[in-house]
Amino acid sequence: MNLSEAVELLSQEARRAGAEQFDIIGQNMRSQGLSVYNKKVQRTELSQSVGLGIRLFKNGAPGYASTEKLAPDAIGQTVKDALSHAEFTAKLNIELPGKTSLVELPEPWNDEIEALTMEQMATAALEVEAKILAEGAEIENIPHLGIGTDSAQGIFANSAGIWHQRRANQWGMGVGAVALRDQVRKMGVFHRSGRNLKLLDTDHIAKMAVERALELLSPQPMASGTYPVLFSHRITSSLVGLFLSSFHAEVVQKGQSRLAEKLGQSIAVPQFVLRSEPHRTDLSRAKVMDSEGIPTQALTLIEDGKLQNYLYHLESAQRDGTQSTGHGVRGFGSKVSTSFHNTVVAPGSSSADELRKSMTRGLEIVKLEGASGCSAVSGEISIGVQGFLIENGQRSQVVDGITLSTNFFDLLQQIEAISSTYHDNFSAIKVPDLLVGGVSVSA
Amino acid sequence: MNINIAAAVFETGRSLGADFVEIYMEETRASALTLKDKVIEGANANTDFGVGVRLLYGTEVLYAYTSDISQENLVELVRGLAFGRQGNPAKYATLSPMTFAGTLQDIQDPRVLGQGYKLDFLHRADGAARKLSPEIVQVSASIIDAVSHIEILNSEGLHICDERSRVRFNTTVTAGKNGDRVSASEAPGFFGGYEVLADLPVEDLAQKAGERAMRVLNAPYIGGGQMPVVMGNGFGGVIFHEACGHPLETESVRRKASPFYGKIGEKIAHSAVTAIDDGTITGEWGSINVDDEGTPVQKTVLIEDGVLQTFMSDRVGAAEVGVPLSGSARRESYKYAPVSRMRNTYIDAGSDSFDDMIASVDDGLYASKMGGGSVNPATGEFNFAVEEGYRIKDGKLAGVVRGATLIGKGDEILPRISMVGQDLTMAAGMCGASSGMVPVTVGQPHIKVDKILVGGRA
Structure with missing residues (x-):
C-alpha cells in the first residue's frame, strides 16, 4: 500500500467510524548519508520510512493516533485509538477549513540532490577532511564530519475536501574539528545545508571549520562584572529561538508566557522588529499552508517595540475568539501545536564589524554552551559562553569559562544596536548581531 | 521475523562481502x-514499526532502515546500501532457535489496561499541587508508556526476542507572581508496566515540584564566581552522566573525542570516587533485558577508587578500543x-555525611536540584542549570537562590x-546522542566539588 492509498483508506475508516471531522498527515521520508573519520568512510546510512497520523473529532472532541505500519489492520487500529482518545479530551468548537486558493511558491525541490551519489558525497567529505588537516597544523582531530541528503513527500487531507501534496529535499554537511594548543582543546563546528549544491564548496567548509577551531584557542582570564555584549549573528538565532514560544497564543493562554496581556505594549526597543515570514523561499520553512489546512500569511509580532500579535492555530484562536494566523504545526505522530514558519528580525543599518568598532570595552559572544539555564517561561538566561573581549573596537583576547546572566525580556529593552549582518546558513530563523548594554558576566 | 526473509537478507549481505549482518525488527506501541x-x-x-539492517566491513558501519519489511524491499535496500562492495567473508552461522531475553508475562500491560487507567493519577497530582498556594498558576501531569517487541538476528546465528515496557509519570508545576514565572518538575520513570503506578506517591511528587517552584520564584539571583559546590543526590548525577559518562562511551573514545582516551x-x-553503569537493576528506568545488539546486560564498574577500569562498549567500539563488550x-x-550508551549510571555511595559537607564550606553553593545540561565530549566542556540552589555561608545553608549555572570541564572536575x-x-532522564533518545537513570549520593564556576548575576 502506498502513502496515497493509505491516506485514502484512513479517511474511509474514519468516516465509517462516525468521525464528524478529521485531518490526516501522511509522510514518506528518505535519506542517505555518511560520515568519515581518519581518511575513511566510517558509517553509511540509508533510510526510508513512512508515517500516517489522524486527528478526528467525535462529539466535538479531538482524538489523535498514528502508525508507521501501512496495513489495513494497523490503520483500523489507529482510528479506534483516536476515537478512544476523543472520549478523554474536551470539546472544541472548531471547524476544519475547506479548499481555498493558496499563494504559489516555487517547489522546495532540486532534482540534482536526488542524483547525488554516495560516492560523490564520500569524495566531498574526504576532501573536506584533507583540506582541514592541510590548513591547520594545530588541528588534532576531526571527530565529526558527515554529509547527507533528505527528501520528504507529505500529504495533508481533511474531511472538508482538502488534499494537498508537497515534497521537499535538501542536502547538508556538518564538521566538528578539534584544535589543541597548550593543553586546551576547542572544537570548531561548521554546518552548511540547502538546496543549492553550488554551496557544497569543500574549500569554504574546510576553511570555516579550521577558523572556528582555532579562533578560541589561548583563552585568557577576565574579570566578572557588567559588560556591553555583542551577540554575534552566529548565535543570535539560537538565542532568540529559545524564547519564541512566548509568542504562541496557546502558551500565553496556559500562563506560560511573560507576554500575557502585553498586546499593544512596549516590550522591546523601537528598532527591534520581529516577523513570521512563511513565504520567504530562501529560508528553510517556507510553506503555503499550515498543518491544519489554513493558508499561511506573514505576521508582524513586534514593531515599533510593541507587541502586535500572537501566533494562533485553530484551537487557540477559538479560545480567544479570533482567527487562526496559520501557524499550526503537526508531524504525523504529534498533536497540533504552534510555531513560527520562518522567523526574521529586521536588520539595522550598521554591519557587524561597524558595531564591534563602536565598542570601547565589552564582549563579543560567538559560542553558546548549552541552553539548560534558559527558560522560555521566565525568560531567564544563565548560560556559558565563549568569545572575545573587545577593547577600543578590536578583539583584544579570547574568553571562555564565563557565564552570562540576564533575562530575555530585559534584553529586548536593552538592545543598543542591531547589525545588518545575518548568518548565511539555510535555516528558518534569521537574526542579525545584537549589541546589548549592561549584561552580568561571571568569570 | 520471517526466517526466510532474514536468510535472504543475510545472503545478500554476504554476496556483497559484509563481515557481519544484523537485523533489528521493532514494533513499539507508545x-x-x-x-x-x-x-x-x-x-x-x-505505533512505530520497522526494520534496521546493519552491515559491518571490519569496523565500518553501513546501516539502513525501512518500514516496508517485504523481502523484495529489504534485499533491494541492502543492495543499495552496499552497492559496489565485494569480498569473501567466512560462511555465516546457522540461526539458533529464538530465545526470549524478556517478556511481559509478569507486568500489567499498558496496552491492555488502556489510557483510562491513568486518569485518576493525573487528577490526584493536579489537586495536590493546587492546594499549595494561590501562587500556583499551572499544573500539568502526564503518564507515558511504551511497549516494544524487538527481534535481533545476526549472521553469527543469534536470534533473540525481547519484550520491554516502560512507564513514566511527569508533573510540572508553575508558580507565578507579578508577571514572573518559575516551573519545577518531578518525573520518575520505571522499567515495567502499570503495576509501578500503584504505589507511586503522585500527590507528594506534585507538591514537591510546586513547593520548589514557589521557593525559587521568591528567591534572589545568585552572584556568580568560582566556589565549592555541594551537589544534590539523585538527579545531581546528571553532571557525571554528561561530563564524564559520555566521554567513557567507546563511541567517543574510538574517535579520540574523549579526555579519557588511553x-x-x-x-x-x-x-x-567509584562510578558504575549498571543495566541490571530491577525496575530502573534505564535498565534493559539485553542490549540492542543482543549482548547480555551487565553491571560495569567504570571508575574504582578513582582509577579508570573500562569503557562502556558496543560491538564496533569494543573492537576499535580494545575493551570487552559491556552490553551497552x-x-x-x-x-x-x-x-x-549509558544505562543506569551513578557514583557509588561513600562515607561522608551531608552535614559534614555543608559544614566544610565557608562560601559556596548547595545545588539541591539540578536542571539539564550538555557536554562536548571532545573538549570536555560542560554546562548545567541549577533548578534550585542554596547559598552556603560559614558552614550553614543560607537561603534559596536562583539563576545558577555550572560550567567547567569533566576531566578537571x-x-x-x-x-x-x-x-x-x-533519578530518571532521557539522553540524546547519535543513536537517538534513550531512557537512562542518573544517580549519586551528595558530593562535594571543591571548586567550580557558578554563573550568576555578578
Whole structure:
C-alpha cells in the first residue's frame, strides 16, 4: 500500500467510524548519508520510512493516533485509538477549513540532490577532511564530519475536501574539528545545508571549520562584572529561538508566557522588529499552508517595540475568539501545536564589524554552551559562553569559562544596536548581531 | 521475523562481502495522556514499526532502515546500501532457535489496561499541587508508556526476542507572581508496566515540584564566581552522566573525542570516587533485558577508587578500543544504528555525611536540584542549570537562590570531588546522542566539588 492509498483508506475508516471531522498527515521520508573519520568512510546510512497520523473529532472532541505500519489492520487500529482518545479530551468548537486558493511558491525541490551519489558525497567529505588537516597544523582531530541528503513527500487531507501534496529535499554537511594548543582543546563546528549544491564548496567548509577551531584557542582570564555584549549573528538565532514560544497564543493562554496581556505594549526597543515570514523561499520553512489546512500569511509580532500579535492555530484562536494566523504545526505522530514558519528580525543599518568598532570595552559572544539555564517561561538566561573581549573596537583576547546572566525580556529593552549582518546558513530563523548594554558576566 | 526473509537478507549481505549482518525488527506501541489545568490536553498513541539492517566491513558501519519489511524491499535496500562492495567473508552461522531475553508475562500491560487507567493519577497530582498556594498558576501531569517487541538476528546465528515496557509519570508545576514565572518538575520513570503506578506517591511528587517552584520564584539571583559546590543526590548525577559518562562511551573514545582516551588503569578521579553503569537493576528506568545488539546486560564498574577500569562498549567500539563488550549498545528505535550508551549510571555511595559537607564550606553553593545540561565530549566542556540552589555561608545553608549555572570541564572536575556521601539515590532522564533518545537513570549520593564556576548575576 502506498502513502496515497493509505491516506485514502484512513479517511474511509474514519468516516465509517462516525468521525464528524478529521485531518490526516501522511509522510514518506528518505535519506542517505555518511560520515568519515581518519581518511575513511566510517558509517553509511540509508533510510526510508513512512508515517500516517489522524486527528478526528467525535462529539466535538479531538482524538489523535498514528502508525508507521501501512496495513489495513494497523490503520483500523489507529482510528479506534483516536476515537478512544476523543472520549478523554474536551470539546472544541472548531471547524476544519475547506479548499481555498493558496499563494504559489516555487517547489522546495532540486532534482540534482536526488542524483547525488554516495560516492560523490564520500569524495566531498574526504576532501573536506584533507583540506582541514592541510590548513591547520594545530588541528588534532576531526571527530565529526558527515554529509547527507533528505527528501520528504507529505500529504495533508481533511474531511472538508482538502488534499494537498508537497515534497521537499535538501542536502547538508556538518564538521566538528578539534584544535589543541597548550593543553586546551576547542572544537570548531561548521554546518552548511540547502538546496543549492553550488554551496557544497569543500574549500569554504574546510576553511570555516579550521577558523572556528582555532579562533578560541589561548583563552585568557577576565574579570566578572557588567559588560556591553555583542551577540554575534552566529548565535543570535539560537538565542532568540529559545524564547519564541512566548509568542504562541496557546502558551500565553496556559500562563506560560511573560507576554500575557502585553498586546499593544512596549516590550522591546523601537528598532527591534520581529516577523513570521512563511513565504520567504530562501529560508528553510517556507510553506503555503499550515498543518491544519489554513493558508499561511506573514505576521508582524513586534514593531515599533510593541507587541502586535500572537501566533494562533485553530484551537487557540477559538479560545480567544479570533482567527487562526496559520501557524499550526503537526508531524504525523504529534498533536497540533504552534510555531513560527520562518522567523526574521529586521536588520539595522550598521554591519557587524561597524558595531564591534563602536565598542570601547565589552564582549563579543560567538559560542553558546548549552541552553539548560534558559527558560522560555521566565525568560531567564544563565548560560556559558565563549568569545572575545573587545577593547577600543578590536578583539583584544579570547574568553571562555564565563557565564552570562540576564533575562530575555530585559534584553529586548536593552538592545543598543542591531547589525545588518545575518548568518548565511539555510535555516528558518534569521537574526542579525545584537549589541546589548549592561549584561552580568561571571568569570 | 520471517526466517526466510532474514536468510535472504543475510545472503545478500554476504554476496556483497559484509563481515557481519544484523537485523533489528521493532514494533513499539507508545501512548501518552496529559492533564493540564484540569482538562485532558493531550491523548495520543503511536505505533512505530520497522526494520534496521546493519552491515559491518571490519569496523565500518553501513546501516539502513525501512518500514516496508517485504523481502523484495529489504534485499533491494541492502543492495543499495552496499552497492559496489565485494569480498569473501567466512560462511555465516546457522540461526539458533529464538530465545526470549524478556517478556511481559509478569507486568500489567499498558496496552491492555488502556489510557483510562491513568486518569485518576493525573487528577490526584493536579489537586495536590493546587492546594499549595494561590501562587500556583499551572499544573500539568502526564503518564507515558511504551511497549516494544524487538527481534535481533545476526549472521553469527543469534536470534533473540525481547519484550520491554516502560512507564513514566511527569508533573510540572508553575508558580507565578507579578508577571514572573518559575516551573519545577518531578518525573520518575520505571522499567515495567502499570503495576509501578500503584504505589507511586503522585500527590507528594506534585507538591514537591510546586513547593520548589514557589521557593525559587521568591528567591534572589545568585552572584556568580568560582566556589565549592555541594551537589544534590539523585538527579545531581546528571553532571557525571554528561561530563564524564559520555566521554567513557567507546563511541567517543574510538574517535579520540574523549579526555579519557588511553587512560585505562590511570587515576582520573579523586580516590573517593567509584562510578558504575549498571543495566541490571530491577525496575530502573534505564535498565534493559539485553542490549540492542543482543549482548547480555551487565553491571560495569567504570571508575574504582578513582582509577579508570573500562569503557562502556558496543560491538564496533569494543573492537576499535580494545575493551570487552559491556552490553551497552543502545538505540532509540530501528531508525538508529546502535552505539555505546549509558544505562543506569551513578557514583557509588561513600562515607561522608551531608552535614559534614555543608559544614566544610565557608562560601559556596548547595545545588539541591539540578536542571539539564550538555557536554562536548571532545573538549570536555560542560554546562548545567541549577533548578534550585542554596547559598552556603560559614558552614550553614543560607537561603534559596536562583539563576545558577555550572560550567567547567569533566576531566578537571573529577579530581575535585573530595567528599562522597552515603545517601545514593537515582533519578530518571532521557539522553540524546547519535543513536537517538534513550531512557537512562542518573544517580549519586551528595558530593562535594571543591571548586567550580557558578554563573550568576555578578
